[in-house]
Amino acid sequence: xxxxxxxxxxxxxxxxxxxxxxxxxxxxxxxxxxxxxxxxxxxxxxxxxxxxxxxxxxxxxxxxxxxxxxxxxxxxxxxxxxxxxxxxxxxxxxxxxxxxxxxxxxxxxxxxxxxxxxxxxxxxxxxxxxxxxxxxxxxxxxxxxxxxxxxxxxxxxxxxxxxxxxxxxxxxxxxxxxxxxxxxxxxxxxxxxxxxxxxxxxxxxxxxxxxxxxxxxxxxxxxxxxxxxxxxxxxxxxxxxxxxxxxxxxxxxxxxxxxxxxxxxxxxxxxxxxxxxxxxxxxxxxxxxxxx
Amino acid sequence: xxxxxxxxxxxxxxxxxxxxxxxxxxxxxxxxxxxxxxxxxxxxxxxxxxxxxxxxxxxxxxxxxxxxxxxxxxxxxxxxxxxxxxxxxxxxxxxxxxxxxxxxxxxxxxxxxxxxxxxxxxxxxxxxxxxxxxxxxxxxxxxxxxxxxxxxxxxxxxx
Numbered sequence: 001x002x003x004x005x006x007x008x009x010x011x012x013x014x015x016x017x018x019x020x021x022x023x024x025x026x027x028x029x030x031x032x033x034x035x036x037x038x039x040x041x042x043x044x045x046x047x048x049x050x051x052x053x054x055x056x057x058x059x060x061x062x063x064x065x066x067x068x069x070x071x072x073x074x075x076x077x078x079x080x081x082x083x084x085x086x087x088x089x090x091x092x093x094x095x096x097x098x099x100x101x102x103x104x105x106x107x108x109x110x111x112x113x114x115x116x117x118x119x120x121x122x123x124x125x126x127x128x129x130x131x132x133x134x135x136x137x138x139x140x141x142x143x144x145x146x147x148x149x150x151x152x153x154x155x156x157x158x159x160x161x162x163x164x165x166x167x168x169x170x171x172x173x174x175x176x177x178x179x180x181x182x183x184x185x186x187x188x189x190x191x192x193x194x195x196x197x198x199x200x201x202x203x204x205x206x207x208x209x210x211x212x213x214x215x216x217x218x219x220x221x222x223x224x225x226x227x228x229x230x231x232x233x234x235x236x237x238x239x240x241x242x243x244x245x246x247x248x249x250x251x252x253x254x255x256x257x258x259x260x261x262x263x264x265x266x267x268x269x270x271x272x273x274x275x276x277x278x279x280x281x282x283x284x285x286x287x288x289x290x291x292x
Numbered sequence: 293x294x295x296x297x298x299x300x301x302x303x304x305x306x307x308x309x310x311x312x313x314x315x316x317x318x319x320x321x322x323x324x325x326x327x328x329x330x331x332x333x334x335x336x337x338x339x340x341x342x343x344x345x346x347x348x349x350x351x352x353x354x355x356x357x358x359x360x361x362x363x364x365x366x367x368x369x370x371x372x373x374x375x376x377x378x379x380x381x382x383x384x385x386x387x388x389x390x391x392x393x394x395x396x397x398x399x400x401x402x403x404x405x406x407x408x409x410x411x412x413x414x415x416x417x418x419x420x421x422x423x424x425x426x427x428x429x430x431x432x433x434x435x436x437x438x439x440x441x442x443x444x445x446x447x448x449x450x451x
Contacts, residue, residue, distance in 0.1 A: 230449030245349040252429075253436025255345055259338035261436055267444035274433055 024169025026112035029105045029133075037137040039101065044142025047135045049275045050198040051128065055268045056085040059151075064271065070095070071149035076122050078226050080212060081158030083122035091148035101140040108136055111172065118168035120156065121176075126214065129178040130197035175213030182219065182291065191287025194280055199273075204232045204265065220291060230264075236291045247285035248278070323382045327390045330377040333369060340365045341435070344417075347425065348432050354425040363414070363421035363428075366435070370411035384448045391448040403446065410438040 048054070057070040072087040089095035096103070099114060106112040111125035119125060161167065181202070184192040195201050207215045207223040222234035234240060242250070246257045254262035254270040262270045273281055343362040346352035381387070383394040396403050417431035 225449060245351060249345060249349050249432075253345075253348075253432045254440040255341060255432070255436050259341040259345060261439035261443050263440065263443035263447050264449050267440035270440060271437065274437070 020170075023173055024166055026116050026118050026169065027110040028112055029102065029109055031102055033133050034101050034105060034137060037101070037134055039137040039139075039141025041138070041141040041145050043135075044138035044140065046276060046280075047131075047139040047198065048142050049272045050194055050280065051131075051139070052199065052269060052272045053088070053139075055265070055272060057088050067146055069147050069149045070143070071151040072153050073151065076226070077228075078122070078212070080162045081156060083120055083156045083158070084154040085123075086153035087149055087151055088143065089146060089149040090144050091150055094150050094152050095148060096143070097148060099140075101137055104140045104143075105133065105136050109178075111168075111176070118165050118172065120158070120168065121171070121212065124200040124203045126176055127197060127200035127203060129176070130180065130193070132193075132197070135198070171211065171213070175209075175211070177216075181216055184287070185290060188283075188287045188290040190280070191283035191285070191290075194284050195287055199269075199284065201235070205235050220288075235288060237289055238292065240288075244282070244285040244289055247288060248281050251276075251281040251284065252278070320387070323379060323387055324389070326377045326379050326382050327387070327392075330374065331390075333372065333374070333377070336369055337366060337439075340369075341432075344421065344428060344432060348429045354428070356422045356424075359428055360418075360422035363418045363431075367411070367414040367418040370407070370414045391450070393446050393448055396446045399445075403442070406438070406442045406445070409441065410435070413438040 053070070054068045056074050056076075057072055058068050059071050059073045060075075062069060062071075070087065070089040072085045074085045076083040076085070087095045090097040092098050103114045106114070107119065107123070108125055108128035108131060110129065111119040111121065111123065113119060180192065181196050182192060202214060202220060204226075205220045205222060207218050207221065209215055220235050221239070223232050225232050242257055249255055249257075250262065251270060251273040253274070254267060256262070261267070273284070340362040343352075344359060344366075347354045347359060378392075378396065380397055382390060383392050383396065384390050385394055413431070413434040417428075417435055420427040420431045
């Protein structure tokens with residue numbers, strides 16, 4: 001009898017372990033989705049700017065350029081450790097020159113590396129998961145046209161237990177969702193795509209729980225700055241009373257309605273947004289104004 | 293006798309403290325004045341940019357003469373000699389009432405380069421603002437970028 005209970009207990013532990021193992025496995029895209037897609041590098045440049053890739057993946061001292069060198073190197077201090085953006089230039093050895101479009105899609109849509117490891121959500125795949133496959137194919141084509149850099153990627157500085165990558169599978173189970181965050185009117189749909197799938201505004205402007213999961217119920221209502229200094233503002237119409245024209249001007253020149261200018265990370269965001277077609281900046285403004 | 297000594301000591305101490313406080317408030321006054329002056333300059337920028345921004349946003353009808361006037365003012369502001377407005381010790385760690393980062397004083401060459409970028413953008417806007425609304429809008433973007441480049445690098449976030 002005792003032996004039987006022990007056997008059942010062991011079986012349960014093994015089954016739970018197996019289930020946990022399976023549930024935390026990194027996911028991948030369906031290869032067939034990308035089979036028929038041809039990347040358009042010119043449109044990929046717009047996806048690149050809308051997704052703000054250069055803000056993190058260029059070196060901290062890099063000069064602004066129309067052909068940015070994505071050598072990586074920016075650091076992101078957080079409660080869980082310091083993350084460092086890797087080299088995503090087309091260098092074969094140090095960058096992602098050897099990647100296929102499927103590798104990029106797995107990274108952006110599932111946070112899965114070509115080696116089958118989970119990425120930390122400092123990389124906002126929690127946003128990019130909503131990106132259209134065609135946009136990812138276009139972005140892939142554009143990234144290939146940028147100059148390679150032989151700068152090696154720097155390791156993250158993350159302590160136990162957050163250094164157990166497999167555990168990120170559990171984090172994803174709890175906090176990673178690929179559905180839209182807000183319902184959108186037809187007019188706000190393009191803006192929703194730009195904000196919720198590419199622009200990753202929510203990664204900073206939405207509060208997080210103790211484990212770093214986004215609090216979707218308080219979408220874009222502001223959050224403490226992870227750097228520890230200052231606060232990232234609430235940008236919903238309940239608090240931010242800027243007009244659509246004010247928002248578009250801010251995204252274009254960086255000027256606030258008081259003609260102060262964007263500072264900090266937002267200066268960087270404005271540099272990216274100012275390169276988008278004005279219709280896209282208007283779409284983002286319309287989306288923000290449509291929020292509760 | 294002892295009483296007299298005590299009073300004397302107290303008086304000397306008090307006057308020493310008073311002198312110290314006076315020296316300190318003197319420094320504070322100079323720094324506070326410099327901070328007030330540079331913030332006043334920023335207000336002049338903001339006022340003139342506001343006139344242009346109203347037109348750029350379509351809130352106010354475009355007026356070539358008014359646009360040129362405001363753009364002229366902005367270009368003139370970039371020519372002010374601001375050396376005395378940025379004394380050492382007027383950074384956000386040393387005094388209240390400013391968001392100027394101490395990095396300004398350790399990267400003066402870069403600060404000056406960013407200042408030159410602003411005066412170049414302002415000169416372009418001075419030439420373009422009276423030509424038409426699209427020209428003004430394009431010039432606003434470049435000026436905004438130049439403002440933001442310095443604010444991004446050298447201004448602390450709002451508390």
